[in-house]
Amino acid sequence: xxxxxxxxxxxxxxxxxxxxxxxxxxxxxxxxxxxxxxxxxxxxxxxxxxxxxxxxxxxxxxxxxxxxxxxxxxxxxxxxxxxxxxxxxxxxxxxxxxxxxxxxxxxxxxxxxxxxxxxxxxxxxxxxxxxxxxxxxxxxxxxxxxxxxxxxxxxxxxxxxxxxxxxxxxxxxxxxxxxxxxxxxxxxxxxxxxxxxxxxxxxxxxxxxxxxxxxxxxxxxxxxxxxxxxxxxxxxxxxxxxxxxxxxxxxxxxxxxxxxxxxxxxxxxxxxxxxxx
Amino acid sequence: xxxxxxxxxxxxxxxxxxxxxxxxxxxxxxxxxxxxxxxxxxxxxxxxxxxxxxxxxxxxxxxxxxxxxxxxxxxxxxxxxxxxxxxxxxxxxxxxxxxxxxxxxxxxxxxxxxxxxxxxxxxxxxxxxxxxxxxxxxxxxxxxxxxxxxxxxxxxxxxxxxxxxxxxxxxxxxxxxxxxxxxxxxxxxxxxxxxxxxxxxxxxxxxxxxxxxxxxxxxxxxxxxxxxxxxxxxxxxxxxxxxxxxxxxxxxxxxxxxxxxxxxxxxxxxxxxxxxxxxxxxxxxxxxxxxxxxxxxxxxxxxxxxxxxxxxxxxxxxxxxxxxxxx
Numbered sequence: 001x002x003x004x005x006x007x008x009x010x011x012x013x014x015x016x017x018x019x020x021x022x023x024x025x026x027x028x029x030x031x032x033x034x035x036x037x038x039x040x041x042x043x044x045x046x047x048x049x050x051x052x053x054x055x056x057x058x059x060x061x062x063x064x065x066x067x068x069x070x071x072x073x074x075x076x077x078x079x080x081x082x083x084x085x086x087x088x089x090x091x092x093x094x095x096x097x098x099x100x101x102x103x104x105x106x107x108x109x110x111x112x113x114x115x116x117x118x119x120x121x122x123x124x125x126x127x128x129x130x131x132x133x134x135x136x137x138x139x140x141x142x143x144x145x146x147x148x149x150x151x152x153x154x155x156x157x158x159x160x161x162x163x164x165x166x167x168x169x170x171x172x173x174x175x176x177x178x179x180x181x182x183x184x185x186x187x188x189x190x191x192x193x194x195x196x197x198x199x200x201x202x203x204x205x206x207x208x209x210x211x212x213x214x215x216x217x218x219x220x221x222x223x224x225x226x227x228x229x230x231x232x233x234x235x236x237x238x239x240x241x242x243x244x245x246x247x248x249x250x251x252x253x254x255x256x257x258x259x260x261x262x263x264x265x266x267x268x269x270x271x272x273x274x275x276x277x
Numbered sequence: 278x279x280x281x282x283x284x285x286x287x288x289x290x291x292x293x294x295x296x297x298x299x300x301x302x303x304x305x306x307x308x309x310x311x312x313x314x315x316x317x318x319x320x321x322x323x324x325x326x327x328x329x330x331x332x333x334x335x336x337x338x339x340x341x342x343x344x345x346x347x348x349x350x351x352x353x354x355x356x357x358x359x360x361x362x363x364x365x366x367x368x369x370x371x372x373x374x375x376x377x378x379x380x381x382x383x384x385x386x387x388x389x390x391x392x393x394x395x396x397x398x399x400x401x402x403x404x405x406x407x408x409x410x411x412x413x414x415x416x417x418x419x420x421x422x423x424x425x426x427x428x429x430x431x432x433x434x435x436x437x438x439x440x441x442x443x444x445x446x447x448x449x450x451x452x453x454x455x456x457x458x459x460x461x462x463x464x465x466x467x468x469x470x471x472x473x474x475x476x477x478x479x480x481x482x483x484x485x486x487x488x489x490x491x492x493x494x495x496x497x498x499x500x501x502x503x504x505x506x507x508x509x510x511x512x513x514x515x516x517x518x519x520x521x522x523x524x525x526x527x528x529x530x531x532x533x534x535x536x537x538x539x540x541x542x543x544x545x546x547x548x549x550x551x552x553x554x555x556x557x558x559x560x561x562x563x564x565x566x567x568x569x570x571x572x573x574x575x576x577x578x579x580x581x582x583x584x585x586x587x588x589x590x591x592x593x594x595x596x597x598x599x600x601x602x603x604x
Contacts, residue, residue: 014412021405022423025481029426031449032438048447090332093325103322109330116337120542120589122563122582124340126575127347131340147336150329180321209431211545212567227433231549234437242441249434260429264422271486272493 029253036060036247043242059247067244069251071222072229079144079214079225080207086149087203088196095158096184100170117152121212129216143217144225148207154199161195162188198270201263208256226252348580354573363576370580380581382557383565386472390540390561391592394476398536399529401480402487407517409488410495411503421492428485436549439478440465443550465551468558475546475559483539487532494528495521530600534593541589562588 030050035043037055063069097103098110128147137143165188173183189196214225224232230248260267316324348370350363374380405424409417427435442449443464451461464474498521506516522529544563547553553560553568560568562585569578 011413014408015416018405018408018413018420022420026423026426027449028435028438028442028481029430031442032434035441044447047452048449090329094329097322097325101318101322101325103319103326106322109326112338113329113333116333116341118590118593119341120538120586122542122544122566123344123586124337125344125566125582126570126579127340127343128336129570130343130575131336146332150332150336152333152337155329179316180318181316181324184325205429209429209433211431211433216570227431230431230437231433234433234440234549235552245437246441249431249437252431252434256429256431257426260426261422268421268425268489271489 032246032253033250036243036250038243038246040241040243043246059243060251062244063247063251067229067233067248068221069226069229069248072224072226073251075141075144075218075223076208076225076227078141080204082145083148083207084200084203086145087151087154088200090150091154091199092158092162092189092192092196093184094155096162096188098155099159099162099165100167100188101180113152113155117156125212128213132217138217139219139223140217141223144214144223147213148210151203154203157199158192158195161192165191194266194269197263197266201259201267201270204259205256344579344582347576348583350576352576352579354575366576370577371584373577374581374584379557379560380562380565383560383562386558386560387541387543387562389472390476390479390543391537393472394479394540395533395536397476397480398484399487399533402484402532403491405484405488406491406495407521410492421489424488425485427482430482432482432545433549435482436478436546439481440550443474443478466555468556471551471555471559475550478550479540479543479546483536487536490528490532491525494525498524526600530596533600534596537592537596538589541585541592 034050034052036059037057038049038052039054039056039058042049042053094109094113098106132138132143132147137146169187169191170183173187178186209227210225211227211231214223214228215231218224218228221229226248230245230252233248234245349365349367351366351369352363405420409420413420443451445451445461445463445466448461448464450464454461462470464470502520502524503516506520511519542563543561544567547559547561547564548567551559553564562581566578566581566585569581
């Protein structure tokens with residue numbers, strides 16, 4: 001905490017700069033939320049207004065009644081929850097096996113999974129689409145979920161964390177007569193809280209904001225997720241209805257912001273530590 | 278099956294004490310000490326690994342291999358049902374991509390995103406991280422939260438808002454510029470200003486991630502070093518240059534690699550904000566690949582995606598070299 005050579009005046013100046021930066025960063029969000037309550041005329045007013053002069057919920061009622069954002073919202077929630085649950089379960093299982101157990105083929109599995117960490121999504125995109133199309137999952141929620149149920153990054157994260165747990169735990173469990181699966185379920189998993197929280201938050205966030213894959217797989221309205229619906233709406237023929245667009249953007253952003261605010265401490269720690277390792 | 282796997286030293290063969298009473302009632306445990314209640318270690322490990330491996334093989338490993346194969350074929354969308362009934366055309370797709378003027382334009386734009394966007398993002402992030410780390414003590418978490426907000430929001434939602442902020446006449450940014458007497462450009466409508474507009478928005482959205490990682494890295498810079506340097510008469514800039522920066526090198530490497538990879542795959546921002554226009558001025562490699570996919574040219578799109586992959590690998594290798602050597 002030693003503040004070498006930082007004088008009082010210097011610090012005040014710093015606070016001022018940071019405050020201006022904060023306003024600049026947060027302003028688009030404030031403007032988005034406020035704008036979603038405005039009518040078309042006010043949104044085109046010059047100079048632009050901040051506080052809605054005649055605030056109404058019209059944009060939101062239209063969004064949910066005329067554009068069925070309720071369905072898209074439900075789809076987004078289902079996909080994000082299932083993808084997150086799958087990653088937590090499958091990545092921790094393999095992470096445990098790789099960190100603590102000996103088995104034939106371990107090296108091969110480890111190399112293959114870590115090798116694909118570097119491969120960007122754009123490489124697998126086309127054949128993945130062909131595959132999902134061939135097994136008849138286009139336009140279905142499983143088609144949105146299955147390719148994301150596991151992630152090499154998740155395995156890496158879980159393995160690193162479990163490696164840090166004491167190996168004596170295994171022996172203690174074995175002495176008590178527990179099988180490997182039971183040791184995993186009752187001893188290892190409960191200790192993985194911080195790693196699971198990090199992976200869970202990152203996965204949920206990634207799934208909620210995922211855009212490219214749902215854009216091609218969800219071809220009918222019944223399987224749209226929120227970002228797809230918003231993007232198609234905003235580039236489609238209705239793209240000049242700004243009030244609706246801002247309300248749609250707010251519906252996409254607010255839930256994830258709420259999740260973030262609840263878990264922010266975990267979240268930031270997770271980003272920081274996974275970033276460094 | 279017959280291989281005896283020794284579980285790290287102390288085998289759980291108990292001397293038959295009271296501990297055994299807590300067993301699962303499996304009569305085999307007493308006869309075969311290696312068998313511990315449930316499955317053997319090797320088999321249990323595979324039970325744990327199998328669900329992941331099946332999904333991974335199916336949805337990651339196979340597509341990676343098939344993508345490579347497809348990039349040497351003339352696969353089109355109508356061949357979807359019979360993926361092996363296509364012609365192998367060697368490197369034709371790659372040659373076609375590299376001689377395509379729009380692909381070249383996309384490559385130039387992508388280079389522009391990386392060369393301007395990445396440094397801008399890193400400088401802003403590092404400045405914010407240093408200010409939050411040592412400069413101030415109060416409201417630190419408020420600033421950190423605020424600066425991080427754009428990162429967690431959907432890029433589509435953010436793009437919708439920014440398309441609006443960047444508007445010519447009644448956009449917020451030009452209004453603010455007007456306050457200080459600057460006549461703002463028609464950001465997204467003018468081919469000369471569309472790239473700066475997108476980069477501005479991308480830097481705004483992405484600097485928070487880099488900032489958080491820098492903050493973590495800065496915690497590894499001991500305060501004593503700074504004090505010692507200050508006593509030796511080093512100014513703030515010199516301390517940053519000779520104390521902070523060298524110790525921050527691993528963090529810098531990580532952040533610059535991940536940020537560069539992000540910009541090399543730039544897709545959502547141009548897709549939602551400009552659709553690549555005006556006049557292809559903002560089309561990126563990923564976007565053009567996606568367009569070819571949309572036209573049904575799967576073979577060509579695959580070769581383009583592998584070209585992007587190769588570029589990513591090269592850029593990553595160069596960054597590793599540069600940052601290693603200077604230390």
